[in-house]
Amino acid sequence: MHRYILKRLLLVIPTLFGAAVLVFTLLRLIPGDICEMRMAGTGGYFDESAIQTCREEMGTNQPMLGQFLSFIWGLMRFDFGTSMWTGQPIVSEIALRFELSLQVAIMATIVAIVVAIPLGTISAVKQNTWIDYVVRCISIAGIAMPAFWLGILIILGLLITTQHWFGTPWMPPISYRPIWEDPLYNLSMLIWPAVATGYRYSAVATRMTRSALLEVLREDYVRTARAKGLWEKLIIRRHALKNAMLPVITVIGIEFAFLMGGLVVTEQVFNLNGLGKLFVESVSNNDYTMTQALVMLVVMVFIFVNFVVDICYAWLDPRIRYG
Amino acid sequence: MAEDIFMKAEAMTATALSADIEAELAAARAPFFKAFGKWVRNQPLGAGSGAGVIVMILIAVFAPQFSPFDPVVSNYERLAEAPSAEYWLGTDQFGRDLLSRIIWGARTALFIGFTSAILGATAGLVLGVGSAYYGGWVDLLFQRVMDVFLAFPLIIMALAVVAIFGTGAENVIIAITIPFVPRCARVVRSNALSIREMPYVDAARALGYGHLRIILRHMVPNCMAAYLIMLTTFLGQAILLEASLSYLGLGVQEPTPAWGLMLQGGAEEYAESAIWIAIFPGLAITLAVFAFNLFGDAVRDTVDPKLRAR
Numbered sequence: 001m002h003r004y005i006l007k008r009l010l011l012v013i014p015t016l017f018g019a020a021v022l023v024f025t026l027l028r029l030i031p032g033d034i035c036e037m038r039m040a041g042t043g044g045y046f047d048e049s050a051i052q053t054c055r056e057e058m059g060t061n062q063p064m065l066g067q068f069l070s071f072i073w074g075l076m077r078f079d080f081g082t083s084m085w086t087g088q089p090i091v092s093e094i095a096l097r098f099e100l101s102l103q104v105a106i107m108a109t110i111v112a113i114v115v116a117i118p119l120g121t122i123s124a125v126k127q128n129t130w131i132d133y134v135v136r137c138i139s140i141a142g143i144a145m146p147a148f149w150l151g152i153l154i155i156l157g158l159l160i161t162t163q164h165w166f167g168t169p170w171m172p173p174i175s176y177r178p179i180w181e182d183p184l185y186n187l188s189m190l191i192w193p194a195v196a197t198g199y200r201y202s203a204v205a206t207r208m209t210r211s212a213l214l215e216v217l218r219e220d221y222v223r224t225a226r227a228k229g230l231w232e233k234l235i236i237r238r239h240a241l242k243n244a245m246l247p248v249i250t251v252i253g254i255e256f257a258f259l260m261g262g263l264v265v266t267e268q269v270f271n272l273n274g275l276g277k278l279f280v281e282s283v284s285n286n287d288y289t290m291t292q293a294l295v296m297l298v299v300m301v302f303i304f305v306n307f308v309v310d311i312c313y314a315w316l317d318p319r320i321r322y323g
Numbered sequence: 324m325a326e327d328i329f330m331k332a333e334a335m336t337a338t339a340l341s342a343d344i345e346a347e348l349a350a351a352r353a354p355f356f357k358a359f360g361k362w363v364r365n366q367p368l369g370a371g372s373g374a375g376v377i378v379m380i381l382i383a384v385f386a387p388q389f390s391p392f393d394p395v396v397s398n399y400e401r402l403a404e405a406p407s408a409e410y411w412l413g414t415d416q417f418g419r420d421l422l423s424r425i426i427w428g429a430r431t432a433l434f435i436g437f438t439s440a441i442l443g444a445t446a447g448l449v450l451g452v453g454s455a456y457y458g459g460w461v462d463l464l465f466q467r468v469m470d471v472f473l474a475f476p477l478i479i480m481a482l483a484v485v486a487i488f489g490t491g492a493e494n495v496i497i498a499i500t501i502p503f504v505p506r507c508a509r510v511v512r513s514n515a516l517s518i519r520e521m522p523y524v525d526a527a528r529a530l531g532y533g534h535l536r537i538i539l540r541h542m543v544p545n546c547m548a549a550y551l552i553m554l555t556t557f558l559g560q561a562i563l564l565e566a567s568l569s570y571l572g573l574g575v576q577e578p579t580p581a582w583g584l585m586l587q588g589g590a591e592e593y594a595e596s597a598i599w600i601a602i603f604p605g606l607a608i609t610l611a612v613f614a615f616n617l618f619g620d621a622v623r624d625t626v627d628p629k630l631r632a633r
Contacts, residue, residue, distance in 0.1 A: 014470075015467070018470070018471030019474050022471055026483055140613065140617070141613065143612075143616060144559070144563075145605075145608075146563055146566055146567060146570075146583075146605065149605030149608060152586060152605065153602075160598075258476050264571070265571060268570070279482065280571050280573065283482055283485060283486045286486075288486070291483065295475070295479060295483050299479075302475070306474075
């Protein structure tokens with residue numbers, strides 16, 4: 001197992017390094033000078049000395065290799081520099097929002113797991129019955145429906161039902177309070193985006209649970225278990241579901257990393273001040289350093305999650321470790 | 324006498340056999356519509372969604388003929404009007420007909436969807452086959468590079484590209500195409516690895532054909548199954564991605580009609596006054612992606628049931 005972890009870890013390093021190179025080059029691919037772009041974007045007044053100061057601040061007047069090395073050195077210390085838009089250190093800007101996004105991501109994952117595993121199991125056990133068809137339709141729709149539209153529908157539904165029942169429209173609160181300070185307030189705010197992003201997530205996981213379980217249910221050992229008269233529920237829970245969980249865990253892990261993408265859009269809908277919103281703002285403000293830092297952050301999370309999934313997979317299925 | 328009967332029997336089985344073979348050959352050469360009919364019966368969902376896709380394409384192509392109003396001209400006397408006999412789906416906050424905008428939006432969505440899916444899948448096909456064909460350190464290097472690209476979630480990569488090139492339809496196509504390339508290349512590569520070992524590739528090499536000819540004429544056509552599967556998978560994803568980018572204001576820009584853009588106004592504004600503005604464009608996106616996904620599933624099952632693409 002240790003060997004396997006080490007092997008996987010060694011594969012992570014070149015990927016991370018490559019991603020850093022790519023992200024670094026992205027910033028240099030921008031047509032024209034970043035500083036000129038920035039000046040043109042803000043006022044249109046060109047001042048040679050201002051551009052010079054800007055270049056010095058950005059470090060773009062230094063040789064490329066030196067810039068790259070300081071970028072990597074910064075990454076290692078989680079120092080992404082300062083935002084070109086607000087002038088604040090990027091780390092503190094990110095730290096402000098990280099908690100909220102992480103909470104939504106975790107809640108969406110919980111929603112997905114709680115919904116997907118039972119639904120997928122029922123759908124597989126009762127294959128080709130009306131329950132199966134309903135579940136499959138729900139999950140296909142979940143994959144087709146854009147998360148942001150679902151978010152809009154949830155807000156509309158909330159506004160209209162509260163208007164109808166209580167006379168005044170109610171919206172989820174917008175300013176964030178941590179869950180340990182005011183759990184009710186926090187949940188009433190974040191449960192909706194979690195559901196909006198979790199729906200797609202659970203749809204993918206439900207489909208995976210169903211197909212994996214269907215495959216396992218045809219295995220010989222399930223037939224043996226049935227032949228010896230084991231209680232069907234026990235067969236499913238202990239023999240089938242456990243073995244069907246491997247691909248489901250992979251999908252849940254990969255989707256967790258994709259969630260970061262889903263959050264970008266959902267946070268916009270619910271007006272949440274999270275990482276996704278920061279990302280969109282930094283792209284539309286031409287805040288290149290911030291964009292660069294956020295892309296790098298997401299990639300690091302993505303690679304890390306994939307790594308953890310691989311380890312889980314090997315831990316659950318010894319064949320992979322030795323393979 | 325007995326021998327005679329034997330002879331006869333043998334002759335009979337022979338003719339029966341040849342008739343069987345004839346029938347089989349005929350079935351193999353069945354006319355297109357017959358084979359098509361069989362496919363429809365085997366894949367009713369796929370056929371239905373395929374019809375939906377064709378209808379969508381027709382709507383997109385003939386948008387000027389189908390749409391009752393100009394999608395970009397505002398009528399300031401009819402702002403945010405409810406669906407009626409004149410405006411079937413109502414009007415938006417600028418007094419533009421929603422139905423017309425959805426029809427023209429289909430054109431935007433399908434144009435961007437098809438262009439980026441075809442570009443991305445084709446680039447992935449050539450790169451994947453090339454990487455598998457050359458093998459060795461080229462393949463190794465290529466795989467690591469693809470790993471790096473795959474470490475970027477789809478929309479993050481797209482946003483990063485938009486950050487560099489800016490917004491607008493052409494840049495959206497670039498932004499959607501780039502993340503597709505490695506995803507297709509990886510699937511095609513694993514497929515092409517086995518094709519490289521086929522005798523006909525050896526034969527082509529023995530005949531002294533150049534690398535490019537072997538790749539393009541002998542290997543690429545045999546990777547068509549994987550290519551088609553990835554292509555149809557990308558179509559739905561591209562439409563979804565385009566809608567998301569446009570919704571964020573980082574895709575297609577006003578006044579171009581695009582489904583994501585139509586939802587941009589913010590839901591709370593329309594809760595009481597004009598709920599249809601927030602409903603119909605989203606419904607259009609969902610139905611389009613739904614049809615493309617179902618169609619893609621059917622194509623996957625038909626072309627290669629074993630190959631599972633995410």
